[in-house]
Amino acid sequence: DKGDYEHYMLKEIHDQPTSIEDTFRGRISMDHSKIFLGGILDVLPKLINARRIIIVACGTSWHAGLVGEYLLEEYAKIPVEVEYASEFRYRKPIIYPDDVVIAISQSGETADTLAAIRLVRKLSDATILGICNVAGSSIARETDAGVYTHAGIEIGVASTKAFTAQITVLTMMAFLIGHRKKLIPDSDYLELVNALTEIPDKMREIIKNEGFIKDVANQYTDVTNALYMGRGLLYPVALEGALKLKEISYIHAEGYPAAEMKHGPIALIDENMPVFVLAVKDDSYDKIVSNIQEVKARNGKIVAIVTQGEKTIKKMANHVIEIPACHRSLAPLLAVVPLQIISYQIAVKRGCNVDQPRNLAKSVTVE
Numbered sequence: 001d002k003g004d005y006e007h008y009m010l011k012e013i014h015d016q017p018t019s020i021e022d023t024f025r026g027r028i029s030m031d032h033s034k035i036f037l038g039g040i041l042d043v044l045p046k047l048i049n050a051r052r053i054i055i056v057a058c059g060t061s062w063h064a065g066l067v068g069e070y071l072l073e074e075y076a077k078i079p080v081e082v083e084y085a086s087e088f089r090y091r092k093p094i095i096y097p098d099d100v101v102i103a104i105s106q107s108g109e110t111a112d113t114l115a116a117i118r119l120v121r122k123l124s125d126a127t128i129l130g131i132c133n134v135a136g137s138s139i140a141r142e143t144d145a146g147v148y149t150h151a152g153i154e155i156g157v158a159s160t161k162a163f164t165a166q167i168t169v170l171t172m173m174a175f176l177i178g179h180r181k182k183l184i185p186d187s188d189y190l191e192l193v194n195a196l197t198e199i200p201d202k203m204r205e206i207i208k209n210e211g212f213i214k215d216v217a218n219q220y221t222d223v224t225n226a227l228y229m230g231r232g233l234l235y236p237v238a239l240e241g242a243l244k245l246k247e248i249s250y251i252h253a254e255g256y257p258a259a260e261m262k263h264g265p266i267a268l269i270d271e272n273m274p275v276f277v278l279a280v281k282d283d284s285y286d287k288i289v290s291n292i293q294e295v296k297a298r299n300g301k302i303v304a305i306v307t308q309g310e311k312t313i314k315k316m317a318n319h320v321i322e323i324p325a326c327h328r329s330l331a332p333l334l335a336v337v338p339l340q341i342i343s344y345q346i347a348v349k350r351g352c353n354v355d356q357p358r359n360l361a362k363s364v365t366v367e
C-alpha cells in the first residue's frame, strides 16, 4: 500500500531511514559493541580465511557490490572482485575452494545471478552466500548461507530502499570480519558501529529537505543528457544516480569516476550539460574540487552533493545540496538519497510512469 504517497518509489525513498533500522534490528547490540549476523555465523570462519570474495549481481545490486568492494578491502582486507552476473556466467572463471562468492539480489530471482551461482556450484567447492531481500527466493534457497536485507517489499521498478539495505549489510559484514580478524581495534569498532546507527536520523534530515531538492530537480527536467561523477566509495553512487535517471525519466545519463572525465567524457561538456558531482568532505575532497573546476571551465552546469557547511564549492556550483556529515565510509548511504529524489522529481515532471517505466520489469527472470 502506498498510503498517501503518489508513487511507490516516493514511498520507498521515504521508507529508507526505517528500512535501514529494520536491516540493523537484532543485529547490533544495545551498547553498539557487537554485530551479530546469524545467517552467516556458521560460515564466518570461511569469510575470515577467504582468499578472495567474488560478488555477482546485476544493475543496482551490482552498484551495491562495488560499494562492498571498497569496504571489504579496506576493513576486512580481503581482495574483492565485483562481476556482472551476465558476463561471469559465460566466462571460464577461475574459482578457488577458499573463495567466497556473494550473490546480491533484491528479488533473489534474477536469472543471470542465479545462473552465476549455479556455475560456481558446478565448478568448485567455494562457499556461496546470498544478500537477498525476498525471503525464500531462489537465490536465498540455493546459497549456503546469507543475510536478508529486511528492507520490506519493494514495488517500484527503480530500486531504492533495497540498495541502501544491501549497502548496510555489506558494511556490517566488512566491520564484523575486520573486527574478528583483529584488524579493527575494539574502540574503532565501537565508533564505526555507532556511526552506522546514526545514519537513519541523518537520512531523515535529507528527506526533510525534499522541497529544496525538488526545486533543484525542476531546473533540469528538459535536459537530454546528464553526467554523474564521484570518487572512491562515491563512484558507485554516481553510477547508481545515473541509472536511476535513465530508467525512470528516459534521460541519457552516465556515471564516471571523476578522474576518468579527462580521458574522454569531458569532451561532452558544454553549457547544456548538467554534471551531478558527489563532493562530500572526505579524503578526495580536494581532488573533486579540481574536477568541479574542470567542468566549470567548460561551462557545464554543476549540481554538487556536499557536506553541510560547505563553502568553497558553493561559490563554484550552480546548485549545492547539503547532506549531514558522517563517517567517510558511510557516505554512500546518505549521498544516494538526493540523487534518488532528483530522478523521481524529474520523472514526475516529465510525466513518466515512475513505478513502471517502459521496457522494464521488477525482476528479470529471463535472460
Ligand code: M6R
Residues within 6 Å of the ligand: 058, 059, 060, 061, 104, 105, 106, 107, 108, 109, 110, 113, 157, 158, 159, 160, 243, 247, 360, 362, 363, 364
Ligand atoms: O532483484 P535484483 O536485485 O537481482 O535486480 C537486479 C536489477 O535487475 C535491478 O537492480 C535493476 O537494475 C533495477 N531496475 C534498478 O533500479
